[in-house]
Amino acid sequence: MNTKGIILAVVVIAVTILLVVVGTLWPVPTAVSYAGGRGFLRASSTPAAAVDNLGDQLRLHHWGAAYSHLGNKAKFTESQFQHDITGYQLSLRTYATLESFDVHPLHQTADDADVRMRLHWSTVVGNYVTTRELKVVRNGDRWTVDWPFVKEPVVPPQVIPVNYLRWDVIYRGSGDDWGAQNVEAPHVRVVDMHPVQRAEGVVVLGELLNEDIVPAHVSVKATLLGKDGKPIASEDSSDKILPTLLPKQVTPFLINFPDATLSDVGSIHLDPISTLISASADPVIQMDNQKINPAPDASLTGQLVNESGQVVNIAHVLATFYDKSGQLVWVADQYIDRALLPQTPIPFNIHIPEDLARKISSERTVAATYSVGRMS
Amino acid sequence: MITRCALVICGLLFAALQLAAAQSMTLPSTIQAGSAFEIQTTGNGSGILYIVGPAQLLRKDVKLGGAIAFDAGLLTNAGQYVVILTAGSSTEQRPLEVLPANQPAHLTFLARPSRLPVSLHNGISGAVYIFDAYHNLITQPATVSFDLTPPTGAAQHRNVTTADGAAWIQLNSTAKEGMSKFVAQVGGVSSKRIIEQVPGDPCGLRISAQPAGEQLQLKTDPVRDCSGNAVPDGTVVTFTEDYNGTQSTVDVPLKRGIAEVKMPAHPGATISVASGVVLGNEIHWQR
Numbered sequence: 001m002n003t004k005g006i007i008l009a010v011v012v013i014a015v016t017i018l019l020v021v022v023g024t025l026w027p028v029p030t031a032v033s034y035a036g037g038r039g040f041l042r043a044s045s046t047p048a049a050a051v052d053n054l055g056d057q058l059r060l061h062h063w064g065a066a067y068s069h070l071g072n073k074a075k076f077t078e079s080q081f082q083h084d085i086t087g088y089q090l091s092l093r094t095y096a097t098l099e100s101f102d103v104h105p106l107h108q109t110a111d112d113a114d115v116r117m118r119l120h121w122s123t124v125v126g127n128y129v130t131t132r133e134l135k136v137v138r139n140g141d142r143w144t145v146d147w148p149f150v151k152e153p154v155v156p157p158q159v160i161p162v163n164y165l166r167w168d169v170i171y172r173g174s175g176d177d178w179g180a181q182n183v184e185a186p187h188v189r190v191v192d193m194h195p196v197q198r199a200e201g202v203v204v205l206g207e208l209l210n211e212d213i214v215p216a217h218v219s220v221k222a223t224l225l226g227k228d229g230k231p232i233a234s235e236d237s238s239d240k241i242l243p244t245l246l247p248k249q250v251t252p253f254l255i256n257f258p259d260a261t262l263s264d265v266g267s268i269h270l271d272p273i274s275t276l277i278s279a280s281a282d283p284v285i286q287m288d289n290q291k292i293n294p295a296p297d298a299s300l301t302g303q304l305v306n307e308s309g310q311v312v313n314i315a316h317v318l319a320t321f322y323d324k325s326g327q328l329v330w331v332a333d334q335y336i337d338r339a340l341l342p343q344t345p346i347p348f349n350i351h352i353p354e355d356l357a358r359k360i361s362s363e364r365t366v367a368a369t370y371s372v373g374r375m376s
Numbered sequence: 377m378i379t380r381c382a383l384v385i386c387g388l389l390f391a392a393l394q395l396a397a398a399q400s401m402t403l404p405s406t407i408q409a410g411s412a413f414e415i416q417t418t419g420n421g422s423g424i425l426y427i428v429g430p431a432q433l434l435r436k437d438v439k440l441g442g443a444i445a446f447d448a449g450l451l452t453n454a455g456q457y458v459v460i461l462t463a464g465s466s467t468e469q470r471p472l473e474v475l476p477a478n479q480p481a482h483l484t485f486l487a488r489p490s491r492l493p494v495s496l497h498n499g500i501s502g503a504v505y506i507f508d509a510y511h512n513l514i515t516q517p518a519t520v521s522f523d524l525t526p527p528t529g530a531a532q533h534r535n536v537t538t539a540d541g542a543a544w545i546q547l548n549s550t551a552k553e554g555m556s557k558f559v560a561q562v563g564g565v566s567s568k569r570i571i572e573q574v575p576g577d578p579c580g581l582r583i584s585a586q587p588a589g590e591q592l593q594l595k596t597d598p599v600r601d602c603s604g605n606a607v608p609d610g611t612v613v614t615f616t617e618d619y620n621g622t623q624s625t626v627d628v629p630l631k632r633g634i635a636e637v638k639m640p641a642h643p644g645a646t647i648s649v650a651s652g653v654v655l656g657n658e659i660h661w662q663r
Contacts, residue, residue, distance in 0.1 A: 164629055165610035184490040191653060209652055212491070213574045213608045246629060248577075248652035249612040281610045281629035288640065290623040307626070307637075364616075365625055 044069070047113035047136035048103050050143040054134075055101040055117065058085065071137050071144035081147065088152045089339035090313045090372055092128070096121040096337065111138045125239065125316075125335045153344045160309030160342060164281035167215050186216035188245065188274040194328040197262040198353075204255040205331050207320065208272055210245035215279035218245050220272050222255045227266035233257050240333060242318060242368045244279050251366060252320040254331040283308030285315065285367040288345065292321075298357030303345040304336065304367060312340035314370040317348050324361040340369070401461050406473040409510050412448040417441060421463060429457035429474065454512035476512035480563040483507070487558050487569035493576040494603050496549045500524065500571055503544040504560045513541040520562045522547070526573065527554035538562075549573045553605040575605035581656030583615070583649045587641055592661060594647060595636040606633050611651060619645035 044050035050069075057066035067078040076084075087093035099122045106114040113136045121128050135146040171183055193206035204222045219241060224232040235255050242251035283306055290302035300319050306312050315336040321329045334350045352360065402416040415425065419440040427434040430453050438444050440463060451457070457472040484505040492499045502522055506514045520543040525531040529552055536543040550556065550573060558569045579602035586593045594615055599607040613635035617624045619642040628635040639647070643663060649656035 164631060167610065187489075211577075211652060213611065214491075215610075246627070247608070247611040249627060250652065281631075284626065284628055284637075286624065286626035286637070286639070288624045290625065291621060302622075302624075363623070366627060 044142045044144065047108060047115055047143050048105060050136050050145050051103045051115050051117055051134055054145050055098075055103070055119070058119070059098040059101070069144060070147050071139065072146040072149070076147075076149045080152075081149065083152070084147075084149055087338055089311050089341070091339040092123045092125065092314055092335055092337040093121070096123045096128075098122075099127070106133075112136065113143070121337070123335070123337070128335065128337050130337070153341055155341050155344060162282050162309055164284070166278075166280045166282075168278045169276050183276055186210055186212040186214050186218075186245075186274045186276055188212070188216055188218055188272050190220070190270050190272055191250065192328050193268070193270060195262060195265065195268060196330075200256070200258055202257040202260040202262050202265065204257070204268060204270075205328050206253050206270065207250055207328065208241070208245070208253055209250050210247055210274070213247045214276055215247065216245045216274040217243055217277040218251065218272065218274050219243070220253045220255065220270060222257075223269040223271070224257060224260060224265045225267045225269060226264060229266065232264060233260055239316070240318070240331065242366055244277065244368070245274075246279070246281055249366075250364075252318050252328075252331040252364075254333075283310060283312055283369055283371070285312070285340070285369060287317075287365045287367065290363065290365055292352070292357075292360060292363060295354045295357045298352040298354055298360075300332070300350040300352060300363055300365070301347065302365065303347050304340055305345050306340035306342050306369075309342050310371055311342070312369045313372050315340055315346075316368040316370075317350065317365060318368070319350050319363050319365045321352065321356070321360045322362045322364075323359050326362075329359050330356045401459070401468060401470065403459055403470055403472060405471070406475050407451065408477050409454050409474050409508060409512050410449050410452050410477060412450075413446050415444045415446070415459065417444060417461065419463065423461055423463035426460040426462075427451070427457055427472070428460065429453060429472075430455035432457075452510040452512075454508075454510075476514045476516075477508035477510070478514070478516060479508065480506045480514060480518065480565045481509035482511060483560055483562065483565055483567040485560045485567035485569060487571060490570070491572040491574060492549050494549050494553055494573050494601065494605060495551050495576065498546040499549045500547045500558065501544065502547070502558060502560060502569075503542060504538070504562070504567075505542050506538060506562055506565075514538075515541045518543075518562050520560055523557075523559045523561070524550075524571070525557045525559070526550045526552055527556070528552050551603040575607050576601040576603065577654050578607050578611070578613075578651045578656075579654070581613070581649055581651055581654055583647065583656060583659060585647060585659050585661060587663065588638055590641060591638040592641040592647070593636065593638055594649075594659075596630075596634050596649065596656075598633045599630055599635070599651070607651075609633070613649060613651045615639060615647065615649055617642070617645050617647045 054066055063082045067073055067081050100120045102118045104116040106116055115134045115136055117132045117134055119130045132148055136143050189209050189211050191207050191209045195204050210216045220237045223234040226232050235257055237253040237255050240254035245251055286305040286307055288303045288305055293299045318333045320331055323329050332350045334348055338346055340346055400418040407413045417440045421440055423438055423440050425436045425438045432453055451474050454474050454476045458469055459472050460469040486503045488501050504520050508514055518538045520536050522534045522545045523531055524547050532547050534545055536545050553573050553575050556571045556573055558571050560567050578599045582597045583594055609630045611630045612627045614627050615637055617639045624639055626637050628637045645661045647659045
């Protein structure tokens with residue numbers, strides 16, 4: 001080993017020991033808290049500090065500590081408080097992680113304050129944001145948060161008869177001879193396609209129709225071909241499509257080609273893929289009060305109503321936007337973080353890119369649903 | 377001296393002719409696959425007979441000067457064979473063509489698709505390959521009859537002559553839904569496939585509305601295709617209500633031939649219906 005190597009090794013060891021000592025003597029509060037120690041919370045001497053403390057406890061899933069510092073905890077139990085945040089039914093919220101939060105003071109007097117808290121959650125299907133308007137009340141030299149508790153919707157006892165069709169499939173056996181027929185794959189057709197150039201690359205939008213009488217599990221693969229006819233890139237629709245299409249149902253799809261440039265593209269080859277699957281026509285989801293809200297903050301808002309009797313754990317809303325001539329302009333989606341209880345409206349809010357909002361004249365919305373124990 | 381040389385040459389020629397006569401064999405130029413046949417040989421002594429062909433090699437010790445018999449079922453693969461007779465250091469070889477048997481024994485029948493809408497021009501295709509008892513493709517022309525028999529109505533019948541062992545056909549699907557039998561037949565051998573003819577797109581899609589408390593009960597007429605077949609349950613019908621800049625939509629599957637749903641009863645609302653790419657009527661609700 002040469003002299004330089006020895007010097008480097010000594011320096012690395014010395015710096016490591018120094019950092020360990022510094023970290024032990026003067027730990028970062030967050031690290032102390034994650035390690036199970038105390039001292040993370042700041043004094044709740046201001047409304048913002050009180051909300052910050054609450055946010056940190058929620059992030060660490062310290063439900064008991066968060067609940068004990070609430071000003072209005074007499075109105076609900078700790079369990080109800082926890083379920084208000086994580087969901088009463090299995091849903092995206094159940095396994096979501098609070099990545100961060102921001103606190104925006106809205107109004108403050110000497111004794112109380114209104115604060116908006118935006119919670120940034122991370123899930124397996126992406127991030128979502130929830131917003132809570134908090135009332136913070138002065139209690140001596142401390143401020144305490146009144147949690148805006150949302151009671152679990154109660155579905156009245158009832159019997160909802162569900163007798164929609166269900167399809168089961170028996171495939172051919174392995175011993176069948178070469179000429180024997182298999183069950184025919186569903187016939188699906190791309191009825192609309194429109195490529196657009198966005199800052200992040202090329203986006204291929206379209207709509208797919210199941211023109212058969214059986215349900216289909218579908219996806220779309222797109223290949224960009226250069227002006228010389230050679231493939232540039234190939235991508236599929238991933239989750240930006242209704243995966244299960246019932247007979248005569250239409251789904252939008254969106255395929256991203258990051259870093260591609262539309263001017264380099266000579267043609268696009270679309271390959272719709274369909275597989276016959278067992279499926280159920282239930283549940284039926286109604287999309288009520290859909291409204292296109294203009295820029296700024298252009299969005300499509302509305303409510304999902306689960307018309308069936310079973311709980312829908314995860315709903316995925318896909319919206320197709322058209323211009324005045326009926327041309328496809330954009331496809332956007334949103335996963336609903338709450339479970340859909342029967343007959344209980346749940347709002348949705350789908351963001352529309354500002355530059356496209358002024359072109360949009362109409363829309364069509366569909367929803368994919370996932371229930372524990374079955375997919376439809 | 378010249379006379380002695382001539383005698384030697386004549387002797388050699390005679391010996392060569394004798395040897396050639398020992399290797400001689402007579403055989404048919406073609407036989408049918410699986411049939412019995414004979415090879416006649418001349419000469420004396422013993423030899424070895426080889427028959428080399430596609431996926432098959434036979435070796436037989438033979439006595440020259442008689443007929444060598446081969447039983448039926450020995451050469452079953454159609455194709456070009458070579459028959460080689462060796463005796464001592466000499467060899468003779470002849471070609472032998474084994475043809476497929478004339479009598480069909482197996483059909484491979486490809487019928488596509490197994491499910492299609494009614495009244496589709498040239499929507500059904502059938503292709504037949506004819507094989508003999510040993511699964512050799514019969515390349516001699518043969519007449520294949522195709523019959524498509526719907527559950528009701530007249531059957532479609534066509535005869536097609538095979539070319540290079542294959543015959544194919546395109547047929548229209550009939551106007552009535554149901555399971556059709558698609559049969560191909562040749563030389564007493566037949567093969568059956570089932571073609572499911574299903575209703576086409578809805579035709580004349582219509583909805584009606586009735587007040588139901590604070591909501592509207594929307595209901596389609598029985599949904600049928602343009603041939604009058606009932607569109608199957610599970611088919612999605614989309615109801616859309618536009619009111620004062622807002623829209624409500626719901627995809628409802630057909631149940632017992634109709635689709636029905638309750639939507640908000642807004643006076644002035646426009647309610648429309650569609651299924652796939654087919655649009656239905658519109659209702660302007662005023663009450």
